[in-house]
Amino acid sequence: MLRRLLIILFYWERRINIKLRVSNFTQQYEGMPIIEDVSFYLQEDEFVTLIGPSGCGKSTIFNMIAGIVPIDEGKVSIDGEDCTGKIGQVSYMYQKDLLLPWKRVIDNTALPLIIKGDSIKEARKKIIPYLALFGLEGFEYKYPAQLSGGMRQRAALLRTYMFSKDIVLLDEPFGGLDAITRSKMQYWLLEVADQVRASVLFITHDIEEAIYLSDRIYVLTERPARVREEVAISLPRPRAREIVTSAQFNRIKKHILFSLS
Amino acid sequence: MRKKWGNIGNKTIPFIFLAAILVFWQLIVDRGIIARYILPSPVDVILVGMKILPEIKVHLYTTLQEALTGLMVAIVFSLLLAMLMDNFSLIQKAVQPLLIVSQTIPTMVLAPLFAMWFGFGLLPKIMVVILVCFFPLVVSLLEGLNSLDPDFLNLMKSMKANRWQMFYLAKFPSALPNFFSGLKIAATYSIIGAVIGEWMGGKAGLGVYMTRVRQSFALDKVFATILIIVFLSLVLFKIIELIQFLLMPWRRAINK
Ligand SMILES: Nc1ncnc2c1ncn2[C@@H]1O[C@H](COP(=O)(O)OP(=O)(O)OP(=O)(O)O)[C@@H](O)[C@H]1O
Ligand SMILES: [Mg+2]
Numbered sequence A: 001m002l003r004r005l006l007i008i009l010f011y012w013e014r015r016i017n018i019k020l021r022v023s024n025f026t027q028q029y030e031g032m033p034i035i036e037d038v039s040f041y042l043q044e045d046e047f048v049t050l051i052g053p054s055g056c057g058k059s060t061i062f063n064m065i066a067g068i069v070p071i072d073e074g075k076v077s078i079d080g081e082d083c084t085g086k087i088g089q090v091s092y093m094y095q096k097d098l099l100l101p102w103k104r105v106i107d108n109t110a111l112p113l114i115i116k117g118d119s120i121k122e123a124r125k126k127i128i129p130y131l132a133l134f135g136l137e138g139f140e141y142k143y144p145a146q147l148s149g150g151m152r153q154r155a156a157l158l159r160t161y162m163f164s165k166d167i168v169l170l171d172e173p174f175g176g177l178d179a180i181t182r183s184k185m186q187y188w189l190l191e192v193a194d195q196v197r198a199s200v201l202f203i204t205h206d207i208e209e210a211i212y213l214s215d216r217i218y219v220l221t222e223r224p225a226r227v228r229e230e231v232a233i234s235l236p237r238p239r240a241r242e243i244v245t246s247a248q249f250n251r252i253k254k255h256i257l258f259s260l261s
Numbered sequence B: 001m002r003k004k005w006g007n008i009g010n011k012t013i014p015f016i017f018l019a020a021i022l023v024f025w026q027l028i029v030d031r032g033i034i035a036r037y038i039l040p041s042p043v044d045v046i047l048v049g050m051k052i053l054p055e056i057k058v059h060l061y062t063t064l065q066e067a068l069t070g071l072m073v074a075i076v077f078s079l080l081l082a083m084l085m086d087n088f089s090l091i092q093k094a095v096q097p098l099l100i101v102s103q104t105i106p107t108m109v110l111a112p113l114f115a116m117w118f119g120f121g122l123l124p125k126i127m128v129v130i131l132v133c134f135f136p137l138v139v140s141l142l143e144g145l146n147s148l149d150p151d152f153l154n155l156m157k158s159m160k161a162n163r164w165q166m167f168y169l170a171k172f173p174s175a176l177p178n179f180f181s182g183l184k185i186a187a188t189y190s191i192i193g194a195v196i197g198e199w200m201g202g203k204a205g206l207g208v209y210m211t212r213v214r215q216s217f218a219l220d221k222v223f224a225t226i227l228i229i230v231f232l233s234l235v236l237f238k239i240i241e242l243i244q245f246l247l248m249p250w251r252r253a254i255n256k
Helices: A001-016 A058-066 A107-108 A112-115 A120-131 A147-160 A181-195 A205-211 A241-245 A246-258 B001-028 B042-087 B089-103 B109-116 B122-146 B151-158 B161-200 B206-215 B219-247 B249-255
Strands: A020-030 A032-043 A049-051 A073-078 A091-093 A167-171 A199-204 A216-220 A228-231
Touching: A001 B219, A020 A058, A032 A049, A032 A058, A032 A199, A032 A228, A032 B249, A049 A107, A058 A073, A058 A167, A058 A199, A058 B219, A091 A147, A112 A120, A112 A147, A112 B161, A120 A147, A120 B089, A147 A167, A147 A181, A147 A205, A147 B042, A147 B089, A181 A205, A181 B219, A199 A205, A205 A241, A205 A246, A228 A246, A241 A246, B001 B042, B042 B122, B042 B161, B042 B206, B042 B219, B089 B122, B109 B122, B109 B161, B122 B161, B151 B161, B161 B206, B161 B219
Parallel strands: A049 A199, A049 A216, A091 A167, A167 A199
Antiparallel strands: A020 A032, A020 A073, A216 A228
């Protein structure tokens, strides 16, 4: 009976193409509960955002999925397979850009290829076709310290992308940017996401950013993080910048604002 | 305006000060306030220095050879120990306290001991150099290896990097600034270490030469040798600074 049920569940997952499923994440940090029974999923080519207050445990959830921190309780499955605590299954962009100061942009973005065993020459060759798409043309031989915040994020994104897993975790990639650059980068990210076809799990505490980018949003509570609500964003795509002033957008915004407080 | 003065001053004031001391020194000796055989004047020292250059050359080479050999060996050993300590916390726990305590021992006092153990060849001198260079190198390397934000390592872990890749791609380069500060100290120590080793006896070397001229009360030659030792240390220091400049181009890029 249970077996039958499992098989049915398995095929159901296949049918709607669930890329990533997080089940019942529960985690403590130094005896303090920071995550409590968090479950969610990410479909193929979907853009899903986790939104929650500062310090509620969002980055910890990503670290658990990526297998960087040992998981107290819970399960990660990718394409229906158990990947709990397994490293290297997702492309993960940290909250900090973490560019190595002594490597030029091209070598920083090639880091995943170098780690996989490519020579510097081979790796650079593979990076070049992507420089334009990621807006880094002309900057490839600069050092990170010579770049603006927006450029550094683009470089970090390209590096994440070069790890080439179909699931991409982005932890507040635009957190440190000014409003204008941020808005440009959001628009650009949508374009890139559309072209490279990846399933993106995104973290932010900016409501507008979450709505503008996402297909679905999970609203998290204060620490310990729980899923308060799942919000589907039915705004049409492609999304123009002006969409943030539309009535429908503001209705969703109000709803999430209320849900967060 | 005042700020500008301050900037010029920072570079020129020490030179003016040094020049003043030298002129004062020269005057004292020239006026006969202090006898020449007790304190030679700066001009005397430089003239003697040029005169003895041909005979001192072989000594200079010997000292340089000991210092550089010792320094190289110390670099290799300190790298090995720092890597071991960085990778195995048991070794770190066992060695770290000893390392800190050993720093308070003036290693130079071991020179006579080495002379007794290893004779009067190059080996005891090189041993002194290794010993005095080793600690500043290990300590600065360890500090450098620990200075990296651990999230860099987590990021690399998430890309399935192995420990060796994490070391040479992230940890080691991040330790370079600290390593070079340690290396500059070690380099100046290396010359002094070799000279002190030579004081214990030997065939050649600036220390050996110094002992000889001291015994014949040629104080001007002692001073000239000291001058050469200082000069040698400074040159070594500058060479290392140049290597650092060449090896760390990203630092230059930031300053531009
Ligand atoms: N390595 C760590 N060092 C210190 N505190 C930690 C660490 N890991 C988790 N915590 C604690 O766990 C809680 C959740 O941290 P986490 O970084 O996941 O939050 P976050 O939602 O990503 O916050 P932010 O919005 O500021 O990025 C924090 O309150 C923090 O104190
Ligand atoms: Mg975070």
